[in-house]
Amino acid sequence: MSSNEQAFHEQAHAVAGAFVAARREKRALTTYPGEAPSDLAAAYTIQNLAIGLDGRTVAGWKVGRINAPEDARLGADRLSGPIFADSVVSVQAGEAPEMPVFANGFAAAEAEFLLHVAPGWDGVVPADDAATRKVLDAVHVGIEVASSPYPGINADGPPVTISDFGNNAGMVIGPVLEGWESAAFETINVRFEIEGVEIASATTATMLDGPLGAVRFLLANLSARGIDCSGGTWVSTGAVTGVHPVVPGQNVLARFDGHGSVGCKIVAAQPV
Structure with missing residues (x-):
């Protein structure tokens, strides 16, 4: 390893350690x-180091959009980050679990389709929607809770977002999407409310190649990074609204x- 490479690795390790410590200490x-x-x-190097330092079990991955002009500069239109098992909550209809965020950092919530890649994936990235559906064993509606100790996590650009776990802080798994095996995601209208007031509505028609495309991106991303998900993994496929x-x-x-709802209450993360 050259001196420049050694210096970069040490710097990346220090950044990863600082984020992990801040998250642990809330x-x-x-x-x-x-x-x-x-x-x-550089961004994924920091993220990989942070995953190792954190040590928790990864239950899934969030996928987010990289908008223009950064998509052209970076050569990618999506990004990924880990979702740790202890930040995942499954709910029944009407339940609203408390989901912690960094009160003085960044905090957001997003309506998402949650697709689960079945155990036994053979490492081949599906070529199209039909092949992608075949590697799945469940689809649910849900919410991604995005939060970071650093307030500028999104404003500073995609590499910074990636470096702190893709800005993920949790996932709420709601009802199963009935008929997911053939569901046309782009025909399902999604509405998002805060304190009972609807603030946005949309469909996945605005989301590149949709939730199934997000799964293909993630599998290719993890494969390129040498990350094994043959045991199965959740994919939070991107903010619909x-x-x-x-x-x-x-x-x-x-x-x-037509497919139910899912909610949660946002609370401030508290030191243990």
Whole structure:
């Protein structure tokens, strides 16, 4: 390893360690803890190191959009980040679990389709929607809770977002999407409410190649990074109605027309 490579690795390790420590201690970071990554390779290096330092079990992965012009500069239109098992909550209709966020960091909630890749995936990235459906064993409606100790996590660009677990802080798994095996995701209207007020509605027709495309992206991303998900994994496939900032104390609800709803209460993360 050259001296430059050694210096980069040490710097990336320090950034990863700072984020992991801040998350464990439930405290905000007023500035980015080191030199911010400017490309995907550096960003995922930090994320990989942080996953190792964190040590928790990864139950799934969030997929987010990279918008223009950053998509062209970075050579990717999506990004990924781990969802840890202890931040995943499954709910029945009408339940609203408390989901913690960093009160002085960044916090948002997003309505998402949650697709589960079945155990036994053979490592071949599906070529199209039909092949993608064959690697799944469940689809649910849900909410991704996005939160980071660093308030500028999204504003500073995709590499910074990637570097802190893709800005993920949890996932709420709602009802199963009945008929998911053949469901046309783009025909399902999704509405998002904060404190009982609808603030957005949309379908997946605006989301590149949709939830199934998000699964294909993730499998290719993990394969390129040498990450094994043959044991099965959740994929939170992207914000349908947008990224909605939230604050502790607010109740949020995602309605998937004809397929039920899922909600949660946002609370401030507290040190253990």
